[in-house]
Amino acid sequence: DTGVSQDPRHKITKRGQNVTFRCDPISEHNRLYWYRQTLGQGPEFLTYFQNEAQLEKSRLLSDRFSAERPKGSFSTLEIQRTEQGDSAMYLCASSRTRGYNEQFFGPGTRLTVL
Protein backbone atom coordinates (compact mmCIF):
# COMPACT_ATOMS: atom_id res chain seq x y z
CA ASP A 1 0.00 0.00 0.00
CA THR A 2 1.51 3.32 -1.02
CA GLY A 3 -0.89 5.66 0.77
CA VAL A 4 -0.30 7.82 3.83
CA SER A 5 0.07 5.75 6.99
CA GLN A 6 -0.21 6.79 10.63
CA ASP A 7 0.67 5.07 13.85
CA PRO A 8 -0.89 4.38 16.29
CA ARG A 9 -4.47 4.36 15.13
CA HIS A 10 -5.81 4.81 18.63
CA LYS A 11 -4.21 6.18 21.77
CA ILE A 12 -5.74 6.43 25.23
CA THR A 13 -3.73 8.33 27.79
CA LYS A 14 -4.14 9.98 31.15
CA ARG A 15 -4.08 13.73 31.54
CA GLY A 16 -0.56 15.03 31.96
CA GLN A 17 1.15 12.28 30.00
CA ASN A 18 3.12 12.86 26.80
CA VAL A 19 2.14 11.19 23.53
CA THR A 20 3.83 10.93 20.14
CA PHE A 21 2.25 10.11 16.80
CA ARG A 22 3.96 9.12 13.57
CA CYS A 23 3.04 9.82 9.96
CA ASP A 24 4.60 8.27 6.85
CA PRO A 25 3.61 10.25 3.74
CA ILE A 26 3.35 9.00 0.18
CA SER A 27 6.96 8.53 -0.85
CA GLU A 28 7.19 11.07 -3.65
CA HIS A 29 5.30 13.79 -1.73
CA ASN A 30 7.52 16.39 -0.13
CA ARG A 31 4.73 18.40 1.52
CA LEU A 32 3.29 17.11 4.78
CA TYR A 33 0.45 18.52 6.88
CA TRP A 34 -1.00 17.82 10.29
CA TYR A 35 -4.65 18.53 11.05
CA ARG A 36 -6.85 18.09 14.09
CA GLN A 37 -10.48 17.07 13.79
CA THR A 38 -12.98 17.17 16.62
CA LEU A 39 -16.38 15.54 16.56
CA GLY A 40 -18.77 17.13 14.10
CA GLN A 41 -16.19 19.48 12.63
CA GLY A 42 -13.98 19.59 9.59
CA PRO A 43 -10.22 19.18 9.91
CA GLU A 44 -8.32 22.23 11.22
CA PHE A 45 -4.79 22.94 10.05
CA LEU A 46 -2.02 22.54 12.63
CA THR A 47 1.30 22.64 10.83
CA TYR A 48 3.02 22.20 7.47
CA PHE A 49 6.38 20.88 6.29
CA GLN A 50 8.08 21.16 2.97
CA ASN A 51 10.78 18.52 3.01
CA GLU A 52 12.34 18.78 6.48
CA ALA A 53 11.48 22.44 7.02
CA GLN A 54 8.51 23.33 9.18
CA LEU A 55 7.22 26.36 7.32
CA GLU A 56 4.06 27.18 9.18
CA LYS A 57 2.32 26.58 12.47
CA SER A 58 -1.27 27.37 13.34
CA ARG A 59 -2.24 29.33 16.41
CA LEU A 60 -3.95 26.08 17.46
CA LEU A 61 -0.52 24.58 17.99
CA SER A 62 0.26 25.56 21.57
CA ASP A 63 3.70 25.30 23.18
CA ARG A 64 2.83 21.78 24.31
CA PHE A 65 2.77 20.61 20.70
CA SER A 66 5.88 19.98 18.64
CA ALA A 67 6.31 18.44 15.23
CA GLU A 68 9.37 17.25 13.38
CA ARG A 69 10.18 15.80 10.02
CA PRO A 70 13.80 14.67 10.11
CA LYS A 71 15.32 14.01 6.70
CA GLY A 72 12.11 15.06 5.03
CA SER A 73 10.52 11.63 5.24
CA PHE A 74 8.27 10.59 8.12
CA SER A 75 6.97 13.10 10.64
CA THR A 76 6.19 12.98 14.34
CA LEU A 77 3.73 15.05 16.35
CA GLU A 78 4.30 15.16 20.09
CA ILE A 79 1.89 16.50 22.66
CA GLN A 80 3.33 17.13 26.10
CA ARG A 81 1.29 17.28 29.31
CA THR A 82 -1.89 16.24 27.55
CA GLU A 83 -5.19 17.84 28.50
CA GLN A 84 -8.71 16.55 28.00
CA GLY A 85 -9.23 19.21 25.34
CA ASP A 86 -6.56 17.52 23.24
CA SER A 87 -8.88 14.58 22.63
CA ALA A 88 -9.45 14.52 18.87
CA MET A 89 -8.56 12.75 15.66
CA TYR A 90 -5.12 13.81 14.41
CA LEU A 91 -4.84 13.55 10.65
CA CYS A 92 -1.75 13.65 8.50
CA ALA A 93 -1.85 14.50 4.80
CA SER A 94 0.75 14.79 2.05
CA SER A 95 0.91 16.40 -1.37
CA ARG A 96 3.30 17.10 -4.21
CA THR A 97 5.05 20.41 -4.66
CA ARG A 98 4.08 20.72 -8.31
CA GLY A 99 0.57 20.78 -9.64
CA TYR A 100 -2.48 21.52 -7.61
CA ASN A 101 -2.63 21.09 -3.89
CA GLU A 102 -4.55 17.82 -3.70
CA GLN A 103 -3.84 16.43 -0.28
CA PHE A 104 -4.08 12.73 0.49
CA PHE A 105 -5.01 11.87 4.03
CA GLY A 106 -3.88 9.09 6.31
CA PRO A 107 -6.24 7.02 8.48
CA GLY A 108 -5.70 9.28 11.48
CA THR A 109 -4.78 8.74 15.13
CA ARG A 110 -7.68 9.01 17.54
CA LEU A 111 -6.48 10.39 20.87
CA THR A 112 -8.53 10.07 24.02
CA VAL A 113 -7.27 11.87 27.12
CA LEU A 114 -8.87 10.66 30.34
Place this chain on the structure above:
Amino acid sequence: ELKVEQNPLFLSMQEGKNYTIYCNYSTTSDRLYWYRQDPGKSLESLFVLLSNGAVKQEGRLMASLDTKARLSTLHITAAVHDLSATYFCAVDTIKGDTGRRALTFGSGTRLQVQP
Protein backbone atom coordinates in the same frame (compact mmCIF):
# COMPACT_ATOMS: atom_id res chain seq x y z
CA GLU B 1 -10.52 35.14 7.54
CA LEU B 2 -11.91 32.62 5.09
CA LYS B 3 -15.24 31.11 6.07
CA VAL B 4 -16.58 27.95 4.45
CA GLU B 5 -20.20 27.10 5.11
CA GLN B 6 -21.93 23.92 4.15
CA ASN B 7 -25.62 23.29 4.22
CA PRO B 8 -27.40 21.35 5.25
CA LEU B 9 -25.30 20.05 8.13
CA PHE B 10 -27.45 16.95 8.37
CA LEU B 11 -29.48 15.30 5.65
CA SER B 12 -31.70 12.26 5.93
CA MET B 13 -33.10 11.03 2.66
CA GLN B 14 -34.71 7.96 1.20
CA GLU B 15 -33.12 5.74 -1.35
CA GLY B 16 -33.92 6.79 -4.88
CA LYS B 17 -34.27 10.48 -4.10
CA ASN B 18 -32.16 13.37 -5.36
CA TYR B 19 -30.62 16.13 -3.28
CA THR B 20 -27.97 18.84 -3.37
CA ILE B 21 -25.40 19.86 -0.76
CA TYR B 22 -24.16 23.45 -0.91
CA CYS B 23 -20.75 24.87 -0.07
CA ASN B 24 -20.40 28.65 0.17
CA TYR B 25 -17.10 30.39 0.82
CA SER B 26 -16.17 33.95 1.62
CA THR B 27 -13.06 34.73 -0.44
CA THR B 28 -11.77 34.33 -3.97
CA SER B 29 -10.62 30.84 -4.88
CA ASP B 30 -10.42 28.86 -8.09
CA ARG B 31 -9.87 25.47 -6.51
CA LEU B 32 -12.17 23.39 -4.38
CA TYR B 33 -12.15 19.78 -3.22
CA TRP B 34 -14.85 17.43 -2.01
CA TYR B 35 -14.02 14.65 0.43
CA ARG B 36 -16.01 11.80 1.91
CA GLN B 37 -15.52 10.54 5.45
CA ASP B 38 -17.03 7.37 6.90
CA PRO B 39 -17.45 7.15 10.70
CA GLY B 40 -14.11 6.71 12.42
CA LYS B 41 -12.25 6.78 9.13
CA SER B 42 -10.08 9.26 7.29
CA LEU B 43 -10.98 11.48 4.35
CA GLU B 44 -11.31 10.09 0.86
CA SER B 45 -10.88 12.50 -2.05
CA LEU B 46 -13.93 12.59 -4.31
CA PHE B 47 -13.55 15.55 -6.64
CA VAL B 48 -11.04 18.23 -7.51
CA LEU B 49 -12.58 21.32 -9.12
CA LEU B 50 -9.96 23.58 -10.67
CA SER B 51 -11.78 26.34 -12.53
CA ASN B 52 -14.98 28.29 -12.80
CA GLY B 53 -17.71 26.19 -14.33
CA ALA B 54 -15.92 22.91 -13.62
CA VAL B 55 -18.24 19.93 -13.36
CA LYS B 56 -17.16 16.44 -12.34
CA GLN B 57 -19.27 13.32 -12.09
CA GLU B 58 -18.61 9.94 -10.53
CA GLY B 59 -21.45 7.49 -10.29
CA ARG B 60 -24.38 9.07 -8.48
CA LEU B 61 -22.41 12.14 -7.39
CA MET B 62 -21.83 15.28 -9.42
CA ALA B 63 -19.88 18.32 -8.22
CA SER B 64 -19.75 21.80 -9.72
CA LEU B 65 -17.95 25.05 -9.03
CA ASP B 66 -19.08 28.65 -9.60
CA THR B 67 -16.17 30.84 -8.55
CA LYS B 68 -18.06 34.07 -9.21
CA ALA B 69 -20.82 33.08 -6.80
CA ARG B 70 -18.24 31.45 -4.49
CA LEU B 71 -20.41 28.37 -4.48
CA SER B 72 -19.90 24.67 -5.05
CA THR B 73 -22.60 22.03 -5.12
CA LEU B 74 -22.55 18.28 -4.65
CA HIS B 75 -25.59 16.71 -6.26
CA ILE B 76 -26.75 13.23 -5.35
CA THR B 77 -28.84 11.36 -7.88
CA ALA B 78 -31.03 8.37 -6.91
CA ALA B 79 -29.35 7.94 -3.54
CA VAL B 80 -28.39 4.51 -2.25
CA HIS B 81 -27.56 3.44 1.30
CA ASP B 82 -23.84 3.11 0.49
CA LEU B 83 -23.64 6.89 0.05
CA SER B 84 -24.28 7.40 3.77
CA ALA B 85 -21.24 9.31 5.08
CA THR B 86 -20.11 12.83 5.95
CA TYR B 87 -19.14 15.01 3.00
CA PHE B 88 -16.72 17.91 3.32
CA CYS B 89 -15.85 20.67 0.92
CA ALA B 90 -12.42 22.28 1.22
CA VAL B 91 -11.47 25.59 -0.35
CA ASP B 92 -7.91 26.03 -1.60
CA THR B 93 -6.45 29.52 -1.20
CA ILE B 94 -3.05 31.13 -1.13
CA LYS B 95 -2.08 32.41 2.29
CA GLY B 96 -0.83 35.95 1.96
CA ASP B 97 1.92 35.73 4.55
CA THR B 98 3.60 32.53 3.39
CA GLY B 99 2.42 32.07 -0.16
CA ARG B 100 1.44 28.54 0.78
CA ARG B 101 -1.68 27.01 -0.68
CA ALA B 102 -3.96 26.01 2.19
CA LEU B 103 -7.15 24.02 2.56
CA THR B 104 -9.97 25.36 4.71
CA PHE B 105 -12.72 22.85 5.39
CA GLY B 106 -16.41 23.28 5.91
CA SER B 107 -18.11 21.67 8.91
CA GLY B 108 -19.35 18.78 6.84
CA THR B 109 -22.74 17.44 5.79
CA ARG B 110 -23.75 14.20 7.44
CA LEU B 111 -25.81 12.22 4.95
CA GLN B 112 -28.05 9.33 5.97
CA VAL B 113 -29.76 7.40 3.22
CA GLN B 114 -32.65 5.35 4.53
CA PRO B 115 -33.44 2.08 2.76
